[in-house]
Amino acid sequence: MVLSRQAMEVAEPIDAKSVLAGGAFNIAFVQYLTGRLEEAGAGLDRVLTLSRAAGDAFYESFALLSQGVFKAWSGDWAAAVPLISEGLRLSRQHNLLGPLMCGSFCQAVALTGKGDYDDALAMFVEGLALTEKAGDEVWHHRLLNSNGWLHLELGDLDTAFDLNRRCAENARKRGDHETIANAEINLGDVAMVKGDPALAREFLDGVHRLVKDPATSEFMRWRYSTRLFASLGELSLTRGDADKAREFADQCLELATRTTARKNLVKGWRLKGEIALHRRQWDEAETALREALKIAEAIGNPTQLWKTHAALGRLYGERKNPDAAWQAYHAARLVIDGIRHRLQNPHLRASLDAAPTIQRVYQLSAPR
Numbered sequence: 001m002v003l004s005r006q007a008m009e010v011a012e013p014i015d016a017k018s019v020l021a022g023g024a025f026n027i028a029f030v031q032y033l034t035g036r037l038e039e040a041g042a043g044l045d046r047v048l049t050l051s052r053a054a055g056d057a058f059y060e061s062f063a064l065l066s067q068g069v070f071k072a073w074s075g076d077w078a079a080a081v082p083l084i085s086e087g088l089r090l091s092r093q094h095n096l097l098g099p100l101m102c103g104s105f106c107q108a109v110a111l112t113g114k115g116d117y118d119d120a121l122a123m124f125v126e127g128l129a130l131t132e133k134a135g136d137e138v139w140h141h142r143l144l145n146s147n148g149w150l151h152l153e154l155g156d157l158d159t160a161f162d163l164n165r166r167c168a169e170n171a172r173k174r175g176d177h178e179t180i181a182n183a184e185i186n187l188g189d190v191a192m193v194k195g196d197p198a199l200a201r202e203f204l205d206g207v208h209r210l211v212k213d214p215a216t217s218e219f220m221r222w223r224y225s226t227r228l229f230a231s232l233g234e235l236s237l238t239r240g241d242a243d244k245a246r247e248f249a250d251q252c253l254e255l256a257t258r259t260t261a262r263k264n265l266v267k268g269w270r271l272k273g274e275i276a277l278h279r280r281q282w283d284e285a286e287t288a289l290r291e292a293l294k295i296a297e298a299i300g301n302p303t304q305l306w307k308t309h310a311a312l313g314r315l316y317g318e319r320k321n322p323d324a325a326w327q328a329y330h331a332a333r334l335v336i337d338g339i340r341h342r343l344q345n346p347h348l349r350a351s352l353d354a355a356p357t358i359q360r361v362y363q364l365s366a367p368r
Contacts, residue, residue, distance in 0.1 A: 001027050017054030021047050025059050025066075032066065035222035037259055041070060042194045061090040061099040065106050072106070073223070075262035075299030077114035077163050084110055101131050101139040105146065111160075112150045113263065115302040120150055137174060139166045145183045152190055154339075154348045155355030160192045177217045181207045181224040193357070197238055198291055204232050227256040230267035237275060245275050266296045266304040270311050277315050285315050306335035310361055329365035338363060 004026040009018035028043030046061050049062035068083035084107045091100040093238035102126030109118035124147040131140035140300055150162030171179035188203035210216050211225050233248030253268035255261070278304040289312050296305040313328035342351050352358055 001030050018059070021050035021054055021056055021059040021063075025051060025062060027067070031072075033220055034218050035259060037070070041067075042068075057090045057094040058096055058099065061096055062102070063085040063087075064090070065099060065103050069106050069112065071258060072110040072113055073337055074260045075113070075295075075301065077110050077300070080110040081107070081114065083278050098132060101127065101134065104130060105139055108150075109146050109353065112146070112153065113301055115339065115342070117150060117154060117339070117342070117348065121147075121345060121348070124150065137170065138176070138179075141171050141174075141176065141179045141183075144170075144323070145179060145186065148183070148186050151348070151351070152186060152193070153314070154343070154352045155358060156351035157190050157194055161187060178212060178220045179226060181210055181221075181228070185224065185228050185231055188235070192231070192235060192238065197235060200231075200235050201239075204228065204235055208232060216335075221237050222255060222259065223261075226252055226259065226261055226264045227267070230264060230271060233275075234270075235273045237271070237278060242275050242276070242278050245271065249275060262295050262299050263301055265306055266292045266299070266301075266308060268292075268303075269295065270308050272345045273315070276309055277318060279312075280318070282315070282319055286312075289315060302335055302339050306332040306339075308337065308362065310357075313361075313364060326365065326368065328359055332361045333365040 002021040005303035008023035025047045028040045031040035037038035047063040064087035069078045088103040108123035127143045144167040148160045152160035164183040184203045188200045191200035229248045229252035233245045236245035249271040256264035269292035273285045276285035296308045307330035316325035
């Protein structure tokens, strides 16, 4: 940041707008990486103004992609996709390799969050082919990791595990803390779904040690920590440690609130509801789950939405209210039906249909 500010001080008197745009982008990027999101957002607005005035497509495309990522992180995928699409259009028009690789990743992630899984998968495939051809490891590994997330969302656990394993192994060779963490959180999540809490703990505790290590890079640590705490809380509850689960839920919610990470707010509130359900604190459980549902409905991520409806179904089942339980499971089923209706990839459709959690929702929402 110091060097970028010095460059801007030199560029300002001679109105070198491209240099000003580059310096402003570097500063905003560092602010974003370290969780100073409000400052970064204002900085990107300035980058966009300067780059357009200079006719600098490189920084204009990066600014648009970054603004799109901000929207995606907040759960506003409908706003994220057009911004990223425009950044990608500029990248292609001007043959800008760096923004094009970044944009492939950003668009694939935003489309996955939005629930447009076929389009997201196509973008992952395109991005992986491009980064492999270019010999770029940074974006290639991130694409592997996030492609694994897509497969996890749709119940293809073996592919999800393989993609994230490959990502983590390669990232370790480069010493890339952020990519290691994101991949191994996903590996822990896959292990939990597979019913292997010991393996899940191995991965998640490893990332937790990374988060607490002062030597770990600040690069996006705030961001992967948020989802780590949600996963650690879920694992703790699975192991019967409700107090530890509550501690992790609070950490997840604190970070997610501070950074407007609404998908992780859903996870945090649902976890708090499930902890209260475990303790048979019915009213507290319903309050937390209703908060999770409100946010899930606002952002529209299909997975978080159906999982929250299903959690409410479990609550009402425990409270001996079969009508309310059936209605909640039926609402979860309608979300899953929407995924199935849009999903064209036959392998992913088969994985979704075969997932035990999905089958359970269908059993509990069957016509009575």
